[in-house]
Amino acid sequence: MTLISRRHLLATIAVAVPAAQLAGVATPAAAAADLYPSNTALYADPALVEGVDYGRRHRRHGGLDDNLGTGDGYPRTAVLAPHGGGIEVGTSELCLAVAGYHPATLAAAGPTHDYWMFEGLRASNNADLHISSSHCDDLVARSLCGGALNALGLHGCTAAQAGLPDEARAVLVGGRNATFKQFLLQDLNAAGITAIDAGIAHEDLDGDDPANIANRTLLGAGAQLEITTPLRTAMFEVNTRAQRRHTTTALFWSFVAAARASIARLEAGQPNR
Secondary structure, eight states: OOOOOHHHHHHHHHHHSOHHHHHTOOOOOOOTTOSSSSHHHHHTOTTOOBTTTEEEEEEOOOOOOOSSSSOOOOOOEEEEEEEEETTSTTHHHHHHHHTTBOTTTOOBOSSOOEEEEEEEOSSSOGGGGOOOGGGOOOHHHHHHHHTSSEEEEEEEEOTTTTTSOTTOOEEEEESSOHHHHHHHHHHHHHTTOEEEEHHHHOGGGSOOOTTSGGGOSTTSOOEEEEEEHHHHHTTBSSOSTTTGGGOBOHHHHHHHHHHHHHHHHHHHTSOOO
C-alpha cells in the first residue's frame, strides 16, 4: 500500500467536505423533543449540577511524530455515547468496551480508541438531558471527532422507534461512511445479531446528517448504531446503573467483538500518515 502524507490527506479532505461543515456552523433547528438545543445550553443551566444530574467522560490517547521515520500518525477512530447513563441505557458500557476498556475495571484489552460520553446520572427523568446528535457541540467530542478519521456513535432506541415488533432484538446501522456501515452490517450479522441498514429500514434513524457528531470526522463521515431496548436489556444480567458494568452477558461481548472487528477492518484499509 502506498502511504500518503497527512498534509496531502487534509488537502484532499478540505476539497471534499463543504467549508461550512468543517467550520462547525449551520446546524439544523433543535429537535422538537429536546429540552435543550445543545450541550452548551445544557451546561449553562444553573439548575443542573455536573456530577449529580449529568457527567462527561473521555479518553484521548497521546501521540507524537518527532522522528524522520514513519512516526505515529493521527488517531484513527473515536467511539461515542452521546446519550449514556440513564438516557439510553447500556450505551456507556458499550462505549467503553468497544473503545477497548472493560466497563467495570477500565482495564485495557487489545487496541484502544479515543472515546467520549455524556451520561444522565439522575434516578429518573434522564430523558430531559437528551441532546440530538446533530446538536452535540461539546468541545471535547468535537475535537476528538475532528481529529480522527472515523467515529462510531452508539445509541439506544425502542423497537417501535425502529419500526420493529416490541420484543425485537436488533440494531439499525447508519452514518455517512458506506464502507464502515457495510463492515458493521456484515460483522454484527455474522455474530448472530440482527443488523439492519437504517437507510433502508428507518430514515429518521439513519444518522446521515453531516452535523451528526459521528460524521464530524476528518473524512466528514462516520457510523451510528441504534440498538433496540430488548437487545440492550439482554446484554446485562442486572440492568441497573450500579450493576450493568459488572453483569455483562455473552451477548454484550459478542456485540463488542463485532463492532471492534469492523473498526479493525476499516482502519486496516487506511494510511497511518
